Amino acid sequence: MYQTKKGKKLTKLPCIKNVETIAESRLFNIEKIEVIFPNSKREYYERLSGHNSGGVMVVPLIEDHTVLLVREYSAGLERYELGFVRGGIEKGELAKDAANREMREEVGYASRELLLLKKVSVWPNYSPFETSIFMASSLYRDPLIGDEPEKIEILRWPIKTLGALRSRDDFTDARSLFATYLIQDYIENK
Numbered sequence: 673m674y675q676t677k678k679g680k681k682l683t684k685l686p687c688i689k690n691v692e693t694i695a696e697s698r699l700f701n702i703e704k705i706e707v708i709f710p711n712s713k714r715e716y717y718e719r720l721s722g723h724n725s726g727g728v729m730v731v732p733l734i735e736d737h738t739v740l741l742v743r744e745y746s747a748g749l750e751r752y753e754l755g756f757v758r759g760g761i762e763k764g765e766l767a768k769d770a771a772n773r774e775m776r777e778e779v780g781y782a783s784r785e786l787l788l789l790k791k792v793s794v795w796p797n798y799s800p801f802e803t804s805i806f807m808a809s810s811l812y813r814d815p816l817i818g819d820e821p822e823k824i825e826i827l828r829w830p831i832k833t834l835g836a837l838r839s840r841d842d843f844t845d846a847r848s849l850f851a852t853y854l855i856q857d858y859i860e861n862k
Contacts, residue, residue, distance in 0.1 A: 684710045699723065720799040724760040727803040728771040729847050730786075731756050731855050732779055732811060734828065739855065740779050743825040743842075754827065754840065755848040758803070767804040775808060777818025779826050783808035789854040794846055805851050807858060831859055 690706040705717045732740040739756070746753040759774035761767055768786050776782050787807045794803070829837055834852045837843055 726761050729756050729758040729803050729805045730771045730775050731807050731851050733809045737831050738828050741827045741829050742778050754843045755845045771806045776814050776816035778824050780815035781811040782814035784810035
């Protein structure tokens with residue numbers, strides 16, 4: 673519950689009256705949503721919806737002092753970007769299973785210990801998409817052929833220099849940046 677300026681609490685959610693798909697692509701739909709607020713005001717929104725059940729991001733941890741990163745082409749920015757292992761959750765798949773599958777595909781490891789650090793949304797006003805951020809430890813080799821169009825470059829990065837990683841021009845994904853703080857907090861409070 674949140675308080676408004678007059679002290680009234682906002683507890684009643686607006687009513688979604690209608691959802692209409694106005695455009696479709698291979699990866700996303702654009703939906704027009706008619707919303708009626710508790711004060712009877714009507715508003716129309718547009719949002720992106722995906723064809724999967726959200727996403728995962730995994731920070732593979734090697735011996736408590738090194739993380740694994742991947743360098744992949746990012747079509748939105750038209751350049752290669754560093755980041756953590758990430759991918760979609762397939763229909764009927766659990767987030768933990770998706771995290772292990774993506775790790776096997778991208779870095780060739782699986783994990784005996786996956787810890788959910790946080791579930792985040794990047795664009796909550798325009799998309800219901802959420803990413804579950806995991807820390808993976810007790811890694812073992814278990815490669816799986818993935819769907820990447822080219823071989824992924826894998827880098828090892830010392831946890832003690834995560835600040836330098838955050839300052840790089842090719843490390844800009846908000847979820848990856850946030851994950852560095854989650855990992856740092858976890859290690860410091862362990």
